[in-house]
Amino acid sequence: MMMTDLNPAPLPHDPYIDAVDQALTAAGLESDTYGTSATEERENDGRPTLSAVFLWTGENPLADPVLMPEGMAVFWSPAAGWRWAVRREDGDNDPAEPLTIDTWAAPFTVAARLAHMISLADWNGELADSVRSAVQQWRERPATMTVTVRDRSAEAPWGHGPTAPVTRQVTISTRCPACGGLRGEPRGQNSVDDGAHYWVQTWTNDCGHVDSYATVIAEVGALSAGEAR
Incomplete structure (x- = not known):
């Protein structure tokens, strides 16, 4: 887990975010870096917020060189839940889109939904093409x-x-x-x-x-x- 300088002590959501990181890694979606933070800035539920971010650079094999040449980011907070966005050349992000899962979704669910959102949900592998062809012929x-x-x-x-x-x-x-x-x-x-x-x-x-x-x-x-x- 990566913690920011502003939050050197463990935060209450660290175990959950660490578990999500492990699920992402197990699914072949390992980020380049991730971290948790806390702020007194009020979120849309009117309370101080905890947050987390996972970052994939443009060099990461998960980042589509055409659709996301600068990479992507996944955000979490108790009020806004899980969101993802494409990174821009200026270092900012495109408007974040919801992953449409529960705020406290199981870590493997977060990984599966992210794979779907970035079009990695289809089966790929050594046998993928031959199996797809065989299925099409059968149909x-x-x-x-x-x-x-x-x-x-x-x-x-x-x-x-x-x-x-x-x-x-x-x-x-x-x-x-x-x-x-x-x-x-x-x-x-x-x-x-x-x-x-x-x-x-x-x-x-x-x-x-x-x-x-x-x-x-x-x-x-x-x-x-x-x-x-």
């Missing part, structure tokens, strides 16, 4: 639905022994291949063919186009071929 993938259908192409031809229905669970687009409209909601159906029982799913498309199991199986084959390329 942009075609929407699909998984259904159980009968695959007659995998069954023995008619007349070659008892009927043995073959069913498959397949993944297809949620969109009608004929017009792009949404396919209907799948529902289960128990069926019988030549005494053989089997369970499949059916759906009704609002667009009126009918999906036969044969065309669905063909769609699955086309999707698999596209993925293999």
Whole structure:
């Protein structure tokens, strides 16, 4: 902790400000200097005030060279709470803006809010770009639905022994291949063919186009071929 010459003795808010400094450092937001002070000047609550300030110079890696070439400052007082400001070339500050947290916010909350205010809240790291790209690709993938259908192409031809229905669970687009409209909601159906029982799913498309199991199986084959390329 840095104390001013006017206040060489410990001040009542020193432990809190020290804890905030530790939280800032732990979050990678360590200031270049910070200090506490007391004054008899009346603040907006009409009482003598205690205060604290954290300073980041323009050389600090947290200071954006375009937005804050001279650095930034964070202020605290019991009446005004937490505020921050961009430093100017003349040594003064731009008008301070509130951090919009409680005056006695937990130290880690102060660090998190400051990171957000200076646009450091986004995750950055060695894997950040690849993860963002993977998430974007996942979000942009075609929407699909998984259904159980009968695959007659995998069954023995008619007349070659008892009927043995073959069913498959397949993944297809949620969109009608004929017009792009949404396919209907799948529902289960128990069926019988030549005494053989089997369970499949059916759906009704609002667009009126009918999906036969044969065309669905063909769609699955086309999707698999596209993925293999």
